[in-house]
Amino acid sequence: MLRVAFCAYDKPDSIGGPQTWLAHLLPALYEYGIESSCLFLTHWGDTGPCLESLRKHGVDCEQTACQEHTRERIKWILAHLRQKSPDIFVPNLVVAGYFAGRWVRAAGIPTVGVLHSDDPFYRGIRDEFVFGRKAFRVSALACVSRELESQAVALKPRDTMIERIPYGVEVPAKEREKTKGCLRIAYVGRLAEEQKQISQVARSLCRVISEIPGTEAVLYGDGPDRRNVEQVIASMGLELPIRMAGRVPADEIQSHLLDCDVLVLLSDYEGLPIAVLEAMACGVVPVCLRMRSGVPELVEDGVTGLIVDDRGDELVRAIARLQCESGLWQRLSRAAKSRVSSNYSHQACVERWADLFFRIQARVKGKQVISIPSVxxxxxxxxxxxxxxPRPSPPVLPLRIYRRGRKFAGRIRRRLSGQRIW
Known part of the structure; x- marks a missing residue:
């Protein structure tokens, strides 16, 4: 049995694509001869939905509260990896895990990075651990979208294998029919201003419902800016059919989507949005803001969904088309489900990860005990x-020592330049 260790963050309100992906992938790998474990850095030691889901499915999970500094996190990760002795390590989105990868690889254990999104953080992961110092480079990098893959390949990595492995979702057998007399619009995801622009999404939905008869909306999810959404609905949507449904477990969201007709995604950026995949798998028509990564390979405008260039007038027109244009919703719904079932199924995702792990493991010549450096x-x-x-701040020297140091350094510079100073 091949053993693979992952790293992740988790906290009580932590939901999103990377958490959903991890919760679905790790238990499924067992059927392919891969035993998974996961090291969680949690918020103040509190568990979140991802860790709880994995434990429910029998996945070995260790957790610790996020230590104050990166070096302490690295030592905790290395200590547990040394005990578990995995065949492959996936630091995922944990920066301390990527740094720990230096000593993991030195022990003959390959490391695999993951790019989940098209944003500065993941570009930093790529630049630091694929194109940075050689000792810290990962053995392979998995990109969830074609755009992320092409960006990495264009930079011509020397030591890292680049792979595209999109997320996968279950495809329900049930066929969707448009809701009679009403167009039900859903938002699924984090309630956050950063990336998701959730206040603007809420305002846009209120406008859509007020201007287009026979529409209603529901927002599934939770997050740091939930209060902002409540305030928008209280001021703009008090008399409108719009509601907040709260957080739904990852394995239950598709049962709710089967009662919806349209999914809106109006983020600034994405990797490969799982919410869109899950909705399309249910025959729900996606209406998405134009962006570089993920959405273009899923949503072909007028074929598998609709693309808009703003959260205002264009969004209203797109929803109006789905409500009024005869046959449009039905055609897009069928094509959306077909696109996902053909290319983005859960089984295909698991198979591609398993194939990558076995190909990497076949190159390993020998495994040693992981060392934990004192410095x-x-x-x-x-x-x-x-x-x-997080790094500790450098020590602050007393002013008198700082001045003496500067005076001594000045003497050395003048002496080297030929001036007599003694």
């Missing part, structure tokens, strides 16, 4: 990763 020399903090890479 760690790390590269400078990458600004794009600083929020996930």
């Amino acid at each position: 760690m020399v790390l590269p400078r903090t990458n600004p794009a990763l600083s929020s996930a890479d």
Whole structure:
């Protein structure tokens, strides 16, 4: 049995594509001869939905509260990896895990990075651990979309294998029919301003419902800016058929989507949005803001969904078309489900990950015990990763020692330049 260890963050309100992907992938790998485990860095030690789901499915999980500094996190990760002795390590989106990969690879254990999104953080992961110092480079990098793959390949990596492995979802057998007399619009995801622009999404939905008769909306999810959505609905949608449904477990969301007709995604950026995949698999028609990564390979305008260039007038017109244009919703719904079932099924995703793991493992010549260094020399903090890479502040010298140091350094410079100073 091949053993693969993953890393992840988790906290009580942590939902999103990377968490849903992990919760679905790890239990399924067992059927392919892969035993998975996961090291979780949690918020104040509190567990979240991803960790709880994996434990429910029998996946070996270890957790710790996020230590104050990156070096402490690295040592915790290395200590547990040394005990588990995996065949492959996937640091996923944990920066300390990528740094730990230096000593993991030195023990003959390959490492696999994952790019989940098209944003500065994941570009920092790519730049630091694919094109940065050789000792910290991952053995392979999995990109969830064609855009992320092409960006990485264009930079011509020397030591890292680049693979595209999109997310996969279950495709329900039930066929969707458009809701009679009403067009039900859903939003699924984090309630956050960053990336998701959730206040603007809420305002846009209120406008759509007020201007287009026979429409209603529901927002599934939770997040740090839930209060902002409540305020928007209280001011703009109090008399409108729009509601918040809260967080839904990952394995239950498609049962709710089967009662919806349209899914809106109006983010600034994405990787490969699982919410869109899950909706299309149910025959729900996606209406998405134009963006570089993920959406273009899923949503072909007028074929598998509709693409808009703003969250205002164009969105209203797109929803109006789906409500009023005869046969449009039915045609897009069928094509959306076909696109996902043909290329983005859960089984296909698991098979591609299993294939990558076995190909990488076949190259391994020998595995050693992972060492845990007492002194760690790390590269400078990458600004794009600083929020996930806390370092201690340098010690502050007393002013008199600082002045003496500057005076001594000045003497040395003048002496080297030929001036007599003694």
